[in-house]
Structures are given as structure tokens and as C-alpha cells.
Amino acid sequence: MIFLDNAGTTKMFSECVATYSHFACDEFYNPSAVSRKSAFVHAKLEEVRRDCLKKLGALKGTVVFTGGATESNNLAIKGAVKNGDYEYVFSNGEHPSVFNIARSLENEGKVVRFVGLDANGKVNLDELRNMLNKKTKLISCMLVSNETGAINDVKQIVALRNELAPNALVHIDAVQGFMKIPFSVEDLGVDMLSFSAHKFHGPKGVGGLYVRSLQLIKNIIDGGGQEYGLRSGTENVPGVMAMQTALLKIDVKENFKKVSRLKQIFNDIVATENGIKILDFHGSPYIEVLLFSGVKGETMLHALEENGVIVGLGSACSAKKAGNRILENIGYSKEEIISSCRISFNAYMNESEVREAGKIIIETYIEMLKRLN
Amino acid sequence: MEEKKVLLLKFGELFLKGKNKHEFEKLLMNNIRRKLNGYNFSLQYTSGRIILENYDEFEENIIIQKLKTVFGLIGVAKAVEIDADYENIKKFVSGIKISGTFKVVAKRADKRYPLTSVELERKLGEVVLNSNEKAKVDLHTPNTILYAEVRFNGKCYIYYENIKCFGGLPLGSGGEALLLLSGGIDSPVAGYLMAKRGLKLEAVHFHSYPYTSEQAKEKVIELARELTNYVDEIKLHIVSFTKIQEQIHMNCDAEYMITIMRRIMMRIAEKICKKENLGAIITGESLGQVASQTMQSINVTNSVVTLPVFRPLIGFDKEDIMDIAKNIGTYETSILPYEDCCTVFLPKYPVIKPTIKRAEHLEKFLNIDLLVNEAINNEEVVVIKN
Numbered sequence: 001m002i003f004l005d006n007a008g009t010t011k012m013f014s015e016c017v018a019t020y021s022h023f024a025c026d027e028f029y030n031p032s033a034v035s036r037k038s039a040f041v042h043a044k045l046e047e048v049r050r051d052c053l054k055k056l057g058a059l060k061g062t063v064v065f066t067g068g069a070t071e072s073n074n075l076a077i078k079g080a081v082k083n084g085d086y087e088y089v090f091s092n093g094e095h096p097s098v099f100n101i102a103r104s105l106e107n108e109g110k111v112v113r114f115v116g117l118d119a120n121g122k123v124n125l126d127e128l129r130n131m132l133n134k135k136t137k138l139i140s141c142m143l144v145s146n147e148t149g150a151i152n153d154v155k156q157i158v159a160l161r162n163e164l165a166p167n168a169l170v171h172i173d174a175v176q177g178f179m180k181i182p183f184s185v186e187d188l189g190v191d192m193l194s195f196s197a198h199k200f201h202g203p204k205g206v207g208g209l210y211v212r213s214l215q216l217i218k219n220i221i222d223g224g225g226q227e228y229g230l231r232s233g234t235e236n237v238p239g240v241m242a243m244q245t246a247l248l249k250i251d252v253k254e255n256f257k258k259v260s261r262l263k264q265i266f267n268d269i270v271a272t273e274n275g276i277k278i279l280d281f282h283g284s285p286y287i288e289v290l291l292f293s294g295v296k297g298e299t300m301l302h303a304l305e306e307n308g309v310i311v312g313l314g315s316a317c318s319a320k321k322a323g324n325r326i327l328e329n330i331g332y333s334k335e336e337i338i339s340s341c342r343i344s345f346n347a348y349m350n351e352s353e354v355r356e357a358g359k360i361i362i363e364t365y366i367e368m369l370k371r372l373n
Numbered sequence: 374m375e376e377k378k379v380l381l382l383k384f385g386e387l388f389l390k391g392k393n394k395h396e397f398e399k400l401l402m403n404n405i406r407r408k409l410n411g412y413n414f415s416l417q418y419t420s421g422r423i424i425l426e427n428y429d430e431f432e433e434n435i436i437i438q439k440l441k442t443v444f445g446l447i448g449v450a451k452a453v454e455i456d457a458d459y460e461n462i463k464k465f466v467s468g469i470k471i472s473g474t475f476k477v478v479a480k481r482a483d484k485r486y487p488l489t490s491v492e493l494e495r496k497l498g499e500v501v502l503n504s505n506e507k508a509k510v511d512l513h514t515p516n517t518i519l520y521a522e523v524r525f526n527g528k529c530y531i532y533y534e535n536i537k538c539f540g541g542l543p544l545g546s547g548g549e550a551l552l553l554l555s556g557g558i559d560s561p562v563a564g565y566l567m568a569k570r571g572l573k574l575e576a577v578h579f580h581s582y583p584y585t586s587e588q589a590k591e592k593v594i595e596l597a598r599e600l601t602n603y604v605d606e607i608k609l610h611i612v613s614f615t616k617i618q619e620q621i622h623m624n625c626d627a628e629y630m631i632t633i634m635r636r637i638m639m640r641i642a643e644k645i646c647k648k649e650n651l652g653a654i655i656t657g658e659s660l661g662q663v664a665s666q667t668m669q670s671i672n673v674t675n676s677v678v679t680l681p682v683f684r685p686l687i688g689f690d691k692e693d694i695m696d697i698a699k700n701i702g703t704y705e706t707s708i709l710p711y712e713d714c715c716t717v718f719l720p721k722y723p724v725i726k727p728t729i730k731r732a733e734h735l736e737k738f739l740n741i742d743l744l745v746n747e748a749i750n751n752e753e754v755v756v757i758k759n
Contacts, residue, residue, distance in 0.1 A: 034586060034587075034588065035587070036587040038587075039586070039587035039588050039590075039591050040587075042588075042591065043591050043594070046595070057431070057432065057435050059434075059435060059438045182429065182431060183431050184431050184432055184434070184435055186434040186435045186438070187430075187431040187432065187433065187434050187435075253413075253429075
């Protein structure tokens with residue numbers, strides 16, 4: 001089976017399992033207790049925090065470990081919400097774990113604004129400019145679109161914030177960017193950033209929120225005060241340690257080059273079939289969208305799985321819902337959207353797998369066209 | 374016309390006068406390479422400046438922040454490198470948008486260049502005025518300063534802002550010394566200040582498990598780690614002081630507890646220095662801050678060692694020390710509330726004006742050599758790298 005749905009999740013490195021097991025069964029101590037063993041485990045967690053900051057390209061601030069990016073997004077956004085005359089800005093391209101928080105803020109009576117996407121799938125900066133003012137408390141958007149791979153101009157967004165909305169925090173959901181595309185938070189200038197371990201070959205149920213300063217947000221759950229009081233509950237030590245194993249194994253710049261090449265090889269093959277259209281948003285090499293003229297995306301997905309290739313249907317978290325909010329926002333027609341599949345690579349595939357997948361996709365498409373006519 | 378984004382690094386001139394110039398420069402370049410290990414970049418040396426080029430733009434800010442902590446550098450500028458031919462400079466400068474007041478600061482390092490610094494300033498000022506309607510010269514308080522430096526490599530560097538670095542002397546240029554690291558606010562600052570004067574650091578920490586906790590030890594490791602932002606690597610000697618403290622407690626006058634403790638610490642420190650080939654001991658003492666830091670106390674503790682003891686904070690107020698600690702990022706860790714070994718067996722009234730004679734008398738009740746050797750033989754060593 002060739003897995004081309006790596007934006008949905010990735011296969012965990014086997015080394016991570018060994019680490020997990022070590023910190024679950026041998027060094028299983030509670031990092032908050034006062035024994036020497038506990039102090040050791042606590043020191044290990046701090047080591048991972050430093051590694052995360054290094055990989056994020058952060059010189060200040062810290063990382064709060066969470067149960068994944070959905071939780072990080074909730075902490076970042078709800079933690080930044082304040083009572084009073086404030087406004088919150090989100091993009092129309094957000095993953096449900098942000099979009100639905102925005103919706104619930106709206107239901108609570110907060111002033112929430114949604115900025116649209118341009119033809120390249122990026123946050124429309126002209127539109128954003130008109131939405132920002134001194135009342136803006138938060139701007140939240142993703143770094144890399146999980147559906148299209150488009151990369152937002154986060155530096156520009158931060159510059160607009162600096163110019164027009166000095167009281168606003170900028171949060172980015174970097175789930176599809178962290179450990180995949182080279183960037184640094186120092187360069188982007190964001191205040192908060194969410195990430196998730198299972199998108200980069202770490203365990204599920206582990207993630208983090210980078211915060212430039214702990215004073216920026218308040219906690220959303222109460223408890224024993226772990227993680228600077230921002231995420232109470234005994235830390236998921238085995239998970240965090242297993243995430244570190246993945247962090248240290250990955251060379252982001254090398255992988256980026258490798259995946260760019262894999263994507264090119266794949267596209268060169270798929271492009272030979274006229275009925276298949278590659279939507280290229282000039283963004284992350286890890287993600288792209290294919291349109292299968294005349295065949296439903298979901299039908300293609302099932303047929304491809306029969307033939308040994310697993311692809312995605314947009315966000316797995318929203319795949320079951322009709323239509324695709326994001327492609328619609330960019331301006332694609334219903335027919336196009338319904339015929340779309342998301343292809344997402346990982347850096348540990350080899351060239352022959354990618355060639356094979358391309359070949360199977362073409363064959364399957366031709367076969368489906370025949371069966372449908 | 375070729376334009377290239379580079380970082381222009383400036384270093385202090387003072388230490389460059391003598392015959393050691395070349396060695397210093399080599400050391401500085403190596404220190405920069407070590408500090409930026411893991412980043413893409415290359416270095417080019419041109420008399421008086423180091424050019425850092427071929428870096429990834431998204432890492433520019435991180436690289437600058439890291440360079441700020443390379444001792445010996447006094448400034449970094451984000452510059453554009455162009456050919457130094459005047460017509461070329463003119464063409465480039467005419468494309469620069471400036472509104473409001475400005476001045477041009479030119480520097481002709483290469484005296485073979487046909488225009489003097491002042492001529493270049495005047496000419497380029499004119500170019501800016503001609504191409505920017507709203508620009509106005511103000512030599513005293515301009516909004517924008519446009520720098521143009523012609524260097525020996527035939528290139529001109531154009532930039533606006535000089536980012537200040539920490540200064541000091543290249544790490545390692547002064548040798549290597551041992552820092553007594555307690556876990557408080559002062560000692561990391563003392564280490565930082567001496568590192569800034571070119572000393573590499575090792576450190577020794579005395580702990581009193583089970584009277585003090587493992588967390589107290591972790592805190593000191595964390596402080597040492599924070600210092601590695603400046604010194605790259607610290608070898609930390611963790612010495613158990615429990616038995617020594619118990620012995621002093623049992624055999625000596627309570628008011629001399631701290632005095633004798635500190636004399637033994639100094640002896641252990643000197644032994645570690647000899648073993649590791651370190652040239653001095655560094656402490657965070659500040660005159661009169663506590664009973665053990667009076668002039669008389671310092672005299673009594675100093676008298677057991679022959680190596681120089683550097684006390685860079687001796688004339689500093691606590692507030693000033695705290696400001697530096699905050700600036701170098703050690704303050705938050707220093708104030709974590711774990712007991713350190715000095716607070717165990719603390720006498721109610723420690724002696725303020727101890728004498729060497731009395732200390733020597735009390736020490737007769739202890740087997741000092743045995744205690745010192747035992748402590749060193751059982752030391753735990755942690756090497757912390759940045």
C-alpha cells in the first residue's frame with residue numbers, strides 16, 4: 001500500500017516506539033514529584049522544550065505541551081479572548097479546529113471577522129488590511145493550508161498587525177508547516193504557533209503551543225498548574241519524549257528538497273493524463289490537489305485504495321462533510337471540488353513508490369472513466 | 374549590477390593593534406563558526422570586517438541574535454554588497470527611497486579608492502537628493518542614516534542600521550577559569566562578565582543532598598546551560614558538600630560555619646583548577662552583601678588559595694547585578710525557590726569580621742585534606758553544550 005495522505009497523519013518512526021516504551025515502563029515517574037527520578041524526568045521534558053524551540057527557530061518564549069494541535073489552537077485562541085470591546089480575525093481557509101472556535105466565539109456574541117482567500121489560496125491581504133484596527137485582539141490563520149498546501153504570507157500579516165492592529169496577537173496553526181517547511185518564528189514574528197507530533201512521524205495525542213511570552217494568554221482548564229499553569233494535568237511524558245525522537249531525526253531543509261523532487265517526479269507522470277488536473281498553489285511540496293474530470297473524488301479514493309494507493313479528501317477532520325469550504329472560497333466550482341483528491345507526501349518515501357503511485361492513479365482514473373460510461 | 378544581501382560584522386579595534394591581531398581574528402572567526410553551527414552560511418574576511426553571506430534568509434534574525442553574543446563583535450549590519458566602482462554605487466543609491474531627513478556616512482577603508490570618505494558622502498548625498506523629492510539633509514539628527522563602506526575586497530556595503538553586539542574580547546583569548554556557581558543571582562552574572570573578557574568557563578557547584586533537593590541541582594545545570602548562550606560549552610563539576618558540612622557542624626563553632634565552608638570550597642576549587650589546567654577562580658562576591666562577603670571574610674577565604682580570584686561584581690549593587698541577570702537571561706532561573714547548600718546549617722549569627730588565626734585554629738579539628746580529596750574524587754561531571 002502506498003500512503004499519499006500524509007497531511008492527515010504520518011507513520012510513526014519505530015524509534016519513537018522504543019522511546020515511548022522506555023518512558024512509559026522504565027522512566028515512568030511523574031515529572032512534578034520531588035524524587036530524584038522525577039527530577040530526571042522533569043529535566044528530560046525541559047530538554048524537549050528546548051529542542052522544540054530550536055526547531056521552531058525561537059530565541060525567546062516557550063512551548064507548552066498539549067494533547068495535539070486542536071488543543072493548542074483552543075488554548076491559543078480561547079486563552080487570548082478577553083471581555084470587552086474586542087475583535088477577532090480568522091481566515092476562511094482554517095482547519096475546523098480553528099474555524100469552529102471562531103464560530104463558537106461568534107455565537108457567544110464576540111465580534112468575529114473572516115478574511116477570504118485569494119486565487120492562490122492565501123489569506124487576502126487587501127481584505128485583511130480593511131479588517132484590522134485597534135480593537136483587533138487576535139489574528140489567527142494557518143501557515144500551510146492542510147487542503148491546498150498554500151503558504152500564507154505570515155510576515156506580511158504580522159507587518160499589517162504592527163501597522164494597524166498593535167493590540168492584536170498573531171497565532172498561526174503550523175501543523176502542516178512545522179518540521180516540513182523551513183521557517184523560523186523569529187523571522188515570521190508571530191506570537192503563538194500550534195503544532196502536532198503525528199504530522200511529523202511522532203505519536204498521536206501530543207502537540208504543543210509556542211508562546212512568545214507566558215503572559216500573552218490565560219489558561220482554559222484548571223488543575224495542578226503543570227506547564228506554567230497553562231495546561232494542567234500530568235504531562236504526557238512518553239508521548240513528548242517520543243516526539244523528541246522524531247524531532248531530532250528530521251532534517252527539515254534536506255527533507256524539503258527531497259519532497260520537492262518527489263512531487264516533481266509525481267506531477268510529471270500524472271500530468272501526462274489530460275483528464276487529471278494538478279492544482280498547484282506554489283506552496284508546500286508536501287501537499288497538492290488533483291482534480292479528476294468526470295469522476296467524484298470520493299469514488300477515486302475508494303478505487304485507488306482497491307488498487308493500492310491511499311489518498312485524502314481534503315481535511316480528514318472535515319472530509320465527511322459535503323463540499324469543500326476552502327476550495328469553494330478560492331473560487332473553484334462545485335463540479336471541480338467534488339472531483340478533487342488531496343495528495344500528500346512524506347520525506348521517507350522513495351522515488352519508485354512515487355512513480356508507482358502516479359502510474360496507478362492514471363490507470364485507475366482511466367478504468368473509472370470506462371466503468372462510468 | 375550584482376547585489377547580494379550579507380551581514381557585515383564589526384569587531385573591536387583595541388585588541389587588534391599588536392602582533393596578536395591575526396590570532397584574535399582567527400579565534401573570532403572560529404567562535405562565529407561554532408556559534409552558528411547547524412546554519413547555512415559562509416564567512417569572508419576583509420581587513421577590518423567579517424562578511425557573513427550565503428545564509429537562509431528566514432534565519433537572518435536568529436543568526437543576528439546569535440552573533441550579538443559572540444564576544445569580540447561590536448556590531449552587525451544587514452547590508453547589501455555591490456561592486457565599489459563609483460558609477461555602480463551611484464546607480465544603486467539612486468534607487469533607494471528616502472523621505473524625511475537623512476545623512477550619508479561613508480567610510481573608505483581602501484585608501485587607493487579615488488574618492489575620499491568625505492567626497493563620497495557629499496556625492497552620495499546629492500544622489501539621494503536628486504532621486505528623492507522629499508529627502509532633506511540633516512547632519513545632526515537625521516531620521517535615516519545611509520552608511521556606505523568601501524572595503525579592500527573591491528566591494529561597497531550599503532546599510533542603514535548598526536545592531537549593537539555585546540562587545541568584549543573573543544572567547545578563549547584570555548584562557549580558561551573556574552566559576553563557583555551557587556544557584557543564586559550573582560554567580561552566573563560573574564561568569565558572564567569574565568567570559569566577556571575572553572575567558573572560557575568551567576564551573577563548580579556544591580550541593581548537599583539530602584539537605585538540598587535534586588531540583589536544586591537541576592536548577593544549577595539550567596543556569597550553566599543559560600550561560601552556554603555566551604560560552605558555547607561548560608564543564609560543570611558537581612561536588613557533594615554534605616559530609617564536609619556535617620563535619621564542620623559537629624566540630625567547629627557555629628559562627629565560623631560559613632567561613633570554614635567557604636575556605637574549603639576555595640581549596641576544592643583550586644584543586645579542580647590545577648587538575649583541569651584553569652588559570653583563575655571566579656566568584657560572584659559583592660563587597661558587604663552578606664556576612665561572608667565583608668572585606669575581612671574575603672581575606673580569610675582568599676588566604677587558602679594562591680591562584681587569582683576574580684570577583685567582577687565586587688563593586689556592584691544588588692540592583693545592578695539583577696539588571697544584568699535579567700539582560701542575559703539567567704534571572705528567572707536564579708530566583709526559583711530551591712535551597713542551596715549555604716542555607717543548610719546556617720548559624721543565627723555568622724561572624725562578620727573573622728580572622729585567619731581563628732579559622733586556622735578551628736580547622737585543626739577537621740581532616741581537611743581527606744575531606745577535600747574525597748569530595749573531588751566523588752564529583753559528578755556534566756558537560757553542557759549550547
